[in-house]
Amino acid sequence: MVRELLSQAEKQYLEDYGLGGLDPEHLMIRTFRKGEFLFEQGTALEKLIIILEGRTKVYSMAANGKSLLYCFNDPGAIMGEVELMTGAYASSSACAITDVKCVFISYERCRDELTSNLKFMNRICSVLAEIVVQDSINGALNILYPFESRLCAYISMTSEEGIFRAKLTELAEFFGTSYRHLLRTLENLCKKNVLEKSAEGYLIKDERKLKTIGIQYYSV
Template sequence: MTYVTLNINIREDNSMQKQKLPAQYAPALAEYALDWLDLSAAMLLRFERCEWMMHAEQEIPYLYILLSGKAKVCMSDESGRNLLLCYYISEGIMGDVELMMCRKEAISSVQAVTPVVCIALPLQVYASAILAHLPFVLRVAKGLSVKLHTSVSSTTAIILRPFEARLSEYLLLSAQNGVFSERLIDVAEQLGVSYRHLLRSLKAFGEEGLLKKHSDGYHIINETKLREKAAG
């Protein structure tokens, strides 16, 4: 097998909080068979809610290992519209697909839904070493198989599940302390419907007693019924 050194120009997000990786976070790398690494170049990154962590077709400076938080993954079509693919919840690797493909640019865009904390391994420093470490590669392969299954399930759901069920699930996943306040134009785009269709559905949910609109967003009034609708 030939291992390729990735030459990547690291670009920083000005709003991202970055610090040297504190020692107490190092044990988290053992799950990915990376506890042997020299972590002198490793970072701890913090992203705020709604902050973009990766942009499709832009270079990826790090391999990200999520420690906490929730982020949504979107794929853009040829017109530039985003479609919601799946959710990562407090765990997993981001950038693993691109790493295994020796690809510099992100395939998809990733946005923090809640504050996100992750370990960041600069690819310029670590890519060649971790690609040559078989236990890590096997761990990534296992993770990619799970992602493939999730992606297939998500695609099937988009095709077969009623929009109201998908919207209900999205509301439950995205709400913070029972309040859904995402930008509706973006939500419609990511769920693959028109803005008017989304507004009609939210209005219907309100009439059913599931939601109530306030100045800070839509408050979930009946979570139990919303979960029942999501399951349908």
């Protein structure tokens, strides 16, 4: 039984969305390794996804190859709610940045039950409202704050055990900046004693300063 595979805390995530009464046959537990996609932009998204363990990043790619990072999703976060309501293809991609455990709920089997569930719909309205507010904040911060702030926020959210590891060429493309500018920014952070370059990546020397520079980007 699917529910027997869930901890009490994980069952509570379902309850929080008013989904505790769903037929267990309609639930599917899935795991993804770090770097795997839960779904990709432009594909049909046929299930609602609730994160149980791990973290994902959600972003979109423009036709010119530039990307826009929307947010990071932690346990309890839901994805696919927009596509459930609109029937559209996925407008973004979700990639696991740690190992991820999640529950899938099929649209085909559960659409009527989901859309007639008042508690679920109220919760989805709240989630969508929070997304609109945070997107507005992030949009303003993108204009008003420098690249260094976005980079620090990203490092803070994706580092593991105090070490930031990333392919810098891909990271530069992800942020839509030049590789040279990325290296200069990382070098400046090292000079400020926020980071320290090592063979493993970049060690976080001053986490408080890193978060201060990074402000509140990419919150869900």
